[in-house]
Amino acid sequence: MTEKTDLLTMFKSVAENVDKKSFDDVTRESIITDLGIDSLSMMQIVGDMETELDLQIPDEDLVEIVTVGDLCSKLEHRIGA
Amino acid sequence: MRTFVEVLRDNSVYTDHAHTFVASDGTERRISFPELWGYACQRAHRLHELGLKKGDRVAIIVPETDSFILNFIGAVAGGIVPVPMYPPLTLAKMEAYGETVRHILSASGAKVLITCPGLRDLLQDHIVTPSDEEPLRIILDEELVGEPMERAVPPCDVDLDDLAFLQFTSGSTRKPKGVMVTHRNLSHNAHSIMFEGLKSTSADKGVSWLPLYHDMGLIGFVVAPVYAQVQVMFLPTMGFIRRPSLWLDAIHRFRGTITFAPNFAYALATRAVRQSDSAGWDLSCLKALGCGAEPIQPDTLREFVGRFAENDLKPEALLPCYGLAEATLAVTFARLDASLHADRLDGAAMKNGDAVPTHKADAVEVVSCGKAFRDHEIRIVDDAGEPVPDRRVGRVMLRGPSVTGGYFCNLAETAETFVDGWLKTGDLGYLAEGNLFVCGREKDLIIINGKNFYPQDIERIASHVRELRAEQCVAFSRLDEEGKERCVLVAELLKRGTDRAQLRREIVLKVRSELGITIDEVVFIKRNTLPKTSSGKVRRRETKLRLERGGLELSQHDSQPPVAHVPTPRPSRPATL
Numbered sequence: 001m002t003e004k005t006d007l008l009t010m011f012k013s014v015a016e017n018v019d020k021k022s023f024d025d026v027t028r029e030s031i032i033t034d035l036g037i038d039s040l041s042m043m044q045i046v047g048d049m050e051t052e053l054d055l056q057i058p059d060e061d062l063v064e065i066v067t068v069g070d071l072c073s074k075l076e077h078r079i080g081a
Numbered sequence: 082m083r084t085f086v087e088v089l090r091d092n093s094v095y096t097d098h099a100h101t102f103v104a105s106d107g108t109e110r111r112i113s114f115p116e117l118w119g120y121a122c123q124r125a126h127r128l129h130e131l132g133l134k135k136g137d138r139v140a141i142i143v144p145e146t147d148s149f150i151l152n153f154i155g156a157v158a159g160g161i162v163p164v165p166m167y168p169p170l171t172l173a174k175m176e177a178y179g180e181t182v183r184h185i186l187s188a189s190g191a192k193v194l195i196t197c198p199g200l201r202d203l204l205q206d207h208i209v210t211p212s213d214e215e216p217l218r219i220i221l222d223e224e225l226v227g228e229p230m231e232r233a234v235p236p237c238d239v240d241l242d243d244l245a246f247l248q249f250t251s252g253s254t255r256k257p258k259g260v261m262v263t264h265r266n267l268s269h270n271a272h273s274i275m276f277e278g279l280k281s282t283s284a285d286k287g288v289s290w291l292p293l294y295h296d297m298g299l300i301g302f303v304v305a306p307v308y309a310q311v312q313v314m315f316l317p318t319m320g321f322i323r324r325p326s327l328w329l330d331a332i333h334r335f336r337g338t339i340t341f342a343p344n345f346a347y348a349l350a351t352r353a354v355r356q357s358d359s360a361g362w363d364l365s366c367l368k369a370l371g372c373g374a375e376p377i378q379p380d381t382l383r384e385f386v387g388r389f390a391e392n393d394l395k396p397e398a399l400l401p402c403y404g405l406a407e408a409t410l411a412v413t414f415a416r417l418d419a420s421l422h423a424d425r426l427d428g429a430a431m432k433n434g435d436a437v438p439t440h441k442a443d444a445v446e447v448v449s450c451g452k453a454f455r456d457h458e459i460r461i462v463d464d465a466g467e468p469v470p471d472r473r474v475g476r477v478m479l480r481g482p483s484v485t486g487g488y489f490c491n492l493a494e495t496a497e498t499f500v501d502g503w504l505k506t507g508d509l510g511y512l513a514e515g516n517l518f519v520c521g522r523e524k525d526l527i528i529i530n531g532k533n534f535y536p537q538d539i540e541r542i543a544s545h546v547r548e549l550r551a552e553q554c555v556a557f558s559r560l561d562e563e564g565k566e567r568c569v570l571v572a573e574l575l576k577r578g579t580d581r582a583q584l585r586r587e588i589v590l591k592v593r594s595e596l597g598i599t600i601d602e603v604v605f606i607k608r609n610t611l612p613k614t615s616s617g618k619v620r621r622r623e624t625k626l627r628l629e630r631g632g633l634e635l636s637q638h639d640s641q642p643p644v645a646h647v648p649t650p651r652p653s654r655p656a657t658l
Contacts, residue, residue: 031173034590036599039170040322040530044349047323059105059144059319060199066173 007049007072014048015041028069035068049075084264085271086121086158086239088307093118093233098283101314102147103331110147114310117154119229122236124155127225129236131193135160138191138247142182142200144168146315148222149293150303152195153246155225158235163246164189164259165294169203174597179207181257185249186217189259189489193218195225241265247489248296250406259489260406262300269482270409271305273454278402278414279339279369283310288337290321290328297374300410301341311339325350326358329389333362341371344378345530347385354388365393369417373402375528376566377448379423396420403450403517407504409483413459413517415451422449424518434474436511436518447518457481460503461512474511476523479504525621527558527598529566534598536621542592543570548579549588553611555619556600559629567601571624574605574636581605604628605636 008028015023018041026035032042042065049071050056055078065071083091092098092114099113112120133139139161143149149165156163166185169178186194186208196204198221209217245267247259275281287306291298302313314335321328328350332340372382386396399421404411415422425444430437436447453459461475462468469475484504487495498505509521527534539556543549554572561567570588585603593599610633612623627633 031594033171033173033597034594036589036593038530038532038597040345040532042171043319043322044353047325048353050323056106059317062319063169063171063203066171 007075008068010049010052011045011068011072014045014052018044018048026068028067028072030068031066032068032071033066046071053079055079082241082265082268083308084239084241084243085154085245085267085304085307086235086264089118089121089154089158090233090235092307092310095283095310098310098312100150100312101335102145102150103314103316103320103327104145104147105317105320112147112151114307116229119231119233120151121154121158122230122233123227124151124225125159125161125235126230127227128155128159128161131220131224133159133161133193135237135239136162136244137193138162138164138189140164140166140182140186140189140191140194142166142168142194142196142204143222144200145197146293146317148197150315152222152225153293153299153303157245158239160235160237160239160243162189162244164191164249165246165299166249167292167294168200169207172203175203175207182208184256185259188257188491189247189249193220195220195222197222239264241268246299248299248406258491258494261486261489262409263486266409266483266485267300267304268308269456270300270411271308273457273483274301274305274411274414275309275311277454278400278411278417279309280417281306281309281311281339285309285311285338285368286335287311287313287339288316288328288332288335289313289340290316290318291341292318295374296406296410297341297343301371305410306339321346322349325353326355329354329359329362329364329392332364332367333392336366338366339369339371340367341369341373343374344372344376344381347372348378348381351381351385351388359389359392362389362392364389365395367394367398369400370394370398371400371402373404373411373450377401377450379421379446379448382421401448401450403519404483405506405508407485407487407498407506408479408481409485411454412457412479412481412483413451413453415449422516423447424449424513431474431520436472436474436513436520447520449513449516449518451517452515453479453517454481454483457483459512459517461510469511471513472511474509474520477506477508477510477517477519479506525557527556527566527568529558529568529598532598534568534596538596539568539570539592539598539600540619542595543572543588546584546588546591548575548584549573550575550608552619553608555611555621555624557621557625559625561601568598569602569604569625569628570600571604571606571611571628571633573608573611577637604633607634607636610634 012023057074095114099111102110153163241264245262245264249257249259289302293299306313397420401415402411403413423446427437427439428445431445458480460478463475480503487499507523508519510519525536536556540554543554544551550573556570558566589600612620
């Protein structure tokens with residue numbers, strides 16, 4: 001459970017750093033494109049989180065990421081692996 | 082003058098030359114020049130066996146660079162016209178993606194799509210409609226795989242005036258147009274880029290992460306380098322976006338001499354490359370650090386060369402250039418060995434279209450994109466089409482052998498853009514001693530992070546918000562303090578007493594979820610005060626000017642726009658190469 005909260009927190013701070021605006025209200029259910037995050041920023045966020053966690057989500061999984069929770073789950077899955 | 086196919090064939094004697102493909106997991110694959118030719122012929126024959134003929138169009142949606150390039154050169158060697166398309170990026174946008182793909186398939190008349198197994202089902206679900214009379218045929222790239230042909234001979238002849246491929250441009254958000262690029266266009270442009278612009282020899286090495294469905298990556302690194310026997314290292318685009326250090330690390334390892342990127346990539350690398358990544362790099366090998374495809378911000382480039390000065394990156398490697406898909410790729414290059422040159426101009430004079438140099442501290446900076454290539458001509462004209470003198474801002478027109486024949490099966494748009502041998506670029510700029518300075522766009526296009534948005538699309542969607550007066554709003558972009566382009570919407574409210582904060586959120590969310598662009602600033606104005614022409618059309622530029630000068634009649638309780646607005650220091654910004 002701690003890990004889940006942590007990834008959401010990490011998402012918020014990384015997204016804020018990339019897009020220079022606050023993402024405080026974001027939940028795991030938030031749809032990433034609805035947050036105004038475009039594909040380019042999204043990839044930067046994925047990259048920054050991957051670097052921080054020292055792991056990599058396979059390219060073919062990236063297209064399936066729609067919500068913030070989807071991204072967190074993909075990362076959790078890799079942390080668990 | 083040789084076709085791209087002849088160049089691939091002639092290059093097959095360079096057994097020690099190869100392209101290197103880096104996959105997203107970091108593995109590398111080398112394909113030698115003889116193999117490249119062998120594969121091109123093998124795939125060309127395979128495509129003909131599968132029923133494709135010379136002149137047929139074939140769509141390609143393949144994310145892996147090696148596979149994409151082999152399919153591309155295979156089609157070209159078989160006289161088949163490739164139509165490169167971008168792969169889907171997220172399931173959240175599949176509807177809009179499907180719409181664009183269906184439009185391109187129909188506009189190009191492509192009946193066959195080459196893709197990879199991982200994307201087949203997704204594409205099948207979203208781009209094939211049950212009502213299609215002639216269903217799209219999907220070929221998986223694994224059906225085309227084979228050994229490179231020995232003593233390879235292509236299945237048919239291809240000559241200079243044959244169509245090499247169709248480059249779809251983001252002409253509008255949903256309706257891209259297919260630029261017809263012939264082998265003659267490619268050959269002219271490749272020579273200009275490689276020999277005149279880059280003074281290349283076969284000792285040069287290119288490094289690129291640019292997407293291959295776009296002209297800068299495809300022509301700049303797949304087509305042009307082979308004319309000079311230049312070897313290229315291809316990196317995965319998404320790999321670079323996720324880890325920008327990949328790009329410069331590859332240049333260091335591969336001893337790259339030539340690379341190109343749009344402005345945003347320089348900002349991204351400056352921000353995201355860590356000291357621990359760059360510590361051991363030696364970037365002294367770079368001779369051309371090309372910059373184009375979107376407005377060039379001199380400060381971004383200076384910060385980049387400043388950041389990597391400790392890695393011996395030469396500041397004179399910076400190479401601004403200008404071009405557009407309608408002119409194959411590039412038309413002007415700054416001088417290879419010159420430092421970045423930007424004019425410092427008087428802001429007030431610029432508002433009147435005069436580029437007057439100044440020493441004032443608050444000068445407007447515009448980057449020089451250099452001179453036109455030999456046999457190419459630039460002309461700046463006024464609204465009446467008459468040429469204007471040096472340092473007077475006007476419409477940029479181009480002529481020369483790189484200018485293409487227009488848009489595929491689209492006579493109306495072709496006639497509008499290609500007039501009496503001149504290409505109307507849609508950009509605004511001025512000439513000074515033959516050097517082109519691009520300083521704005523004729524059309525009110527909004528470019529954010531390299532993506533084009535039409536104000537009409539934003540206005541259409543915003544108009545659906547109940548509390549706004551339908552079609553009484555305009556969208557445009559302007560620069561913030563950091564020189565970043567921000568999107569603004571000025572709208573008339575339907576009635577007073579509306580909760581403005583709530584309404585702002587609703588508008589931003591609606592536009593964002595449909596178009597993927599975030600409006601940074603929403604300004605409400607009084608009813609019937611939106612600037613219009615006599616025929617009732619909205620006047621975007623006038624609205625923007627009035628907003629900046631404080632000349633809009635803000636709706637009551639809205640005297641404080643939500644974002645502090647910064648006067649735009651120049652008309653708008655250049656859309657370059």
